Amino acid sequence: MSEEGAAVATEREALDAYSTTVTTVAQKVLPSVASLRVRRSSRSFEGGAGSGVVITVDGFLVTSAHVVAQAGAATASFLDGSEYELDVVGADALSDLAIARARASTLQPIQIGNADDLTVGQLVVAIGNPMGFSGSVTSGVVSGLGRSLATADGNGHRRFIEDVIQTDAALNPGNSGGALADWRARLVGVNTAVAGMGLGLAVPINKTTQAILSALMRSGRVRRAYLGIAGGTRPLPPAMAQRLGRKAGVEVQEVVAGSPAAAASLRGGDIIVSVGEVAVAKAGDLQRLMVETQIGVRLPLTILRADKLVTVEVVPVELA
Numbered sequence: 001m002s003e004e005g006a007a008v009a010t011e012r013e014a015l016d017a018y019s020t021t022v023t024t025v026a027q028k029v030l031p032s033v034a035s036l037r038v039r040r041s042s043r044s045f046e047g048g049a050g051s052g053v054v055i056t057v058d059g060f061l062v063t064s065a066h067v068v069a070q071a072g073a074a075t076a077s078f079l080d081g082s083e084y085e086l087d088v089v090g091a092d093a094l095s096d097l098a099i100a101r102a103r104a105s106t107l108q109p110i111q112i113g114n115a116d117d118l119t120v121g122q123l124v125v126a127i128g129n130p131m132g133f134s135g136s137v138t139s140g141v142v143s144g145l146g147r148s149l150a151t152a153d154g155n156g157h158r159r160f161i162e163d164v165i166q167t168d169a170a171l172n173p174g175n176s177g178g179a180l181a182d183w184r185a186r187l188v189g190v191n192t193a194v195a196g197m198g199l200g201l202a203v204p205i206n207k208t209t210q211a212i213l214s215a216l217m218r219s220g221r222v223r224r225a226y227l228g229i230a231g232g233t234r235p236l237p238p239a240m241a242q243r244l245g246r247k248a249g250v251e252v253q254e255v256v257a258g259s260p261a262a263a264a265s266l267r268g269g270d271i272i273v274s275v276g277e278v279a280v281a282k283a284g285d286l287q288r289l290m291v292e293t294q295i296g297v298r299l300p301l302t303i304l305r306a307d308k309l310v311t312v313e314v315v316p317v318e319l320a
Helices: 003-032 207-219 238-244 283-289
Strands: 033-039 047-054 060-063 073-077 083-092 097-102 123-128 136-152 158-167 179-181 186-196 199-204 229-235 248-255 271-275 299-305 308-314
Touching (some): 003 033, 003 136, 003 179, 047 123, 047 186, 123 186, 158 283, 271 283
Antiparallel strands (some): 123 179, 186 199, 229 248
């Protein structure tokens, strides 16, 4: 066989392997993905549509919070033609994740993966119901990791979802809440937004978001601790960076009046370098530590203030 013929054969084999992988993932994941129809009330015809993914055999689904926002009634339909009434268990706008439960005795759950294991360039498959077309499958690669997605809960609270997955797998309206799966057909993300031509974003499924989903399943809401600061990454002075063995901290850019941070005398320009024994370098690091167990607990913050390390104590309250 000539060199050109060998190259063509190799390319054909690669394409066949790619197609086989996508086909296998689709076959495994499709039975777990539902088309959601959401209405504002049981009597209303107005509403929206999206997707959901079965994560437990007894009918719990994960979807996007914005898909089920203000839902009065909802249904979940599957590719085999089955359809069930759907109850929204809880939604968390700040992570754009929600849990709903189909009134079904048994459903086929997807296998759960870990987005922290993803690498740029890795094959992913998006499955959902874009534009009302049930069971649509698109494929692509992870085109970026470590992205941030701004969210808001409607009460003036803003938050950034950290480590969002960027993919070039085609996403369209209706894909929100659908599955982003890896080559092993494991759920690694929940599709949440279309960022632009050829760019889609998905909320990662990892230890942090699994804790959110567990809280929603358990109590229908997520309790978070609140400090009352706005901050961003700030490089540390070279001498301090060498001393601490890290390059950056979280600069306090704004302190909310009457907040726990204000009571602890934090002020603009302070750079938080650690919370307890945990180092922080960006706002997402700080956000991840503001969990339910920190509410009402005296928490030491090590800050850099005027070239000196200072420890202050703050008592987070519950985010209302």
